[in-house]
Amino acid sequence: MTDHSYEFTRAVTRKPGSSIIDGLRAEDLGTPDLERMLAAHASYVATLRETGAEVIELPPLEAFPDSVFVEDTALCLHEGAILMRPGAESRAGEVAEMAPTLRALYDEVVAIEGPGTIEGGDILTTSREILVGRSARTDAAGVAELSRLAGRWGYAVREVFTPEGVLHFKTDCSLIGPNTILSTRRLAASGCFEGYDVVFTADGEEAAANAIRFNRLVLMAAGFPATAAKLRAAGYDVREIDNSECAKLDGGMSCLSLRF
Numbered sequence: 181m182t183d184h185s186y187e188f189t190r191a192v193t194r195k196p197g198s199s200i201i202d203g204l205r206a207e208d209l210g211t212p213d214l215e216r217m218l219a220a221h222a223s224y225v226a227t228l229r230e231t232g233a234e235v236i237e238l239p240p241l242e243a244f245p246d247s248v249f250v251e252d253t254a255l256c257l258h259e260g261a262i263l264m265r266p267g268a269e270s271r272a273g274e275v276a277e278m279a280p281t282l283r284a285l286y287d288e289v290v291a292i293e294g295p296g297t298i299e300g301g302d303i304l305t306t307s308r309e310i311l312v313g314r315s316a317r318t319d320a321a322g323v324a325e326l327s328r329l330a331g332r333w334g335y336a337v338r339e340v341f342t343p344e345g346v347l348h349f350k351t352d353c354s355l356i357g358p359n360t361i362l363s364t365r366r367l368a369a370s371g372c373f374e375g376y377d378v379v380f381t382a383d384g385e386e387a388a389a390n391a392i393r394f395n396r397l398v399l400m401a402a403g404f405p406a407t408a409a410k411l412r413a414a415g416y417d418v419r420e421i422d423n424s425e426c427a428k429l430d431g432g433m434s435c436l437s438l439r440f
């Protein structure tokens with residue numbers, strides 16, 4: 181394990197395609213606009229690059245409407261990558277599409293074989309452990325298999341819970357400092373962050389919780405001024421990225437990249 185769980189030299193992203201209009205969503209918040217999503221995606225990639233990291237941009241996969249949300253296909257650790265087994269049937273094939281890219285970058289790539297399911301959005305890696313939230317997409321068998329695979333590299337995996345009605349564990353939290361988590365109050369209320377410093381999203385700004393710390397920057401969705409101000413006041417270098425279109429598909433900052 182490294183002590184620097186937010187220091188990365190690389191990220192992998194995938195451009196959205198015109199099939200995003202068919203992406204999964206819990207409720208209908210309108211049809212995502214591809215042009216606007218592409219512009220936001222370009223600014224996301226440019227912001228990651230600003231930190232000096234290499235960012236790989238994979239081409240759109242029209243057969244997989246949710247494939248812009250690459251985070252769900254793998255867990256990328258220092259020692260190797262673990263391919264996921266998504267709980268959403270329409271997303272299962274995205275893993276095989278991501279595998280060759282990770283095999284070219286890692287010596288070791290292993291896979292969740294099942295029968296359990298697990299998606300990257302439910303996994304938060306901190307400097308001392310890997311927290312995995314059970315959700316509608318990630319079950320106990322998926323967590324157990326991840327625990328065996330990551331355990332071989334010395335990682336401790338801890339199973340936690342995602343609040344009812346929340347898509348992924350990381351929909352509601354992110355690691356923003358060595359021992360600091362940005363979280364909604366509803367998630368932290370479960371006690372899962374005991375021993376960590378927790379910064380809460382401002383009231384009514386729960387959707388700001390899915391941020392990412394990427395090297396010196398914190399990328400967060402635009403439109404949550406109170407949370408952004410709170411983070412800036414605490415000394416974080418915050419960049420606000422338009423997330424209006426991904427939000428229509430329940431996606432946010434973490435979903436758009438694999439970081440390692």
Ligand code: CIR
Nearest residue numbers: 204249301348429430431435
């Ligand atoms: C889905 O429901 O799978 C996509 N529409 C959104 C995935 C968001 N991914 C993430 O939070 N890691």
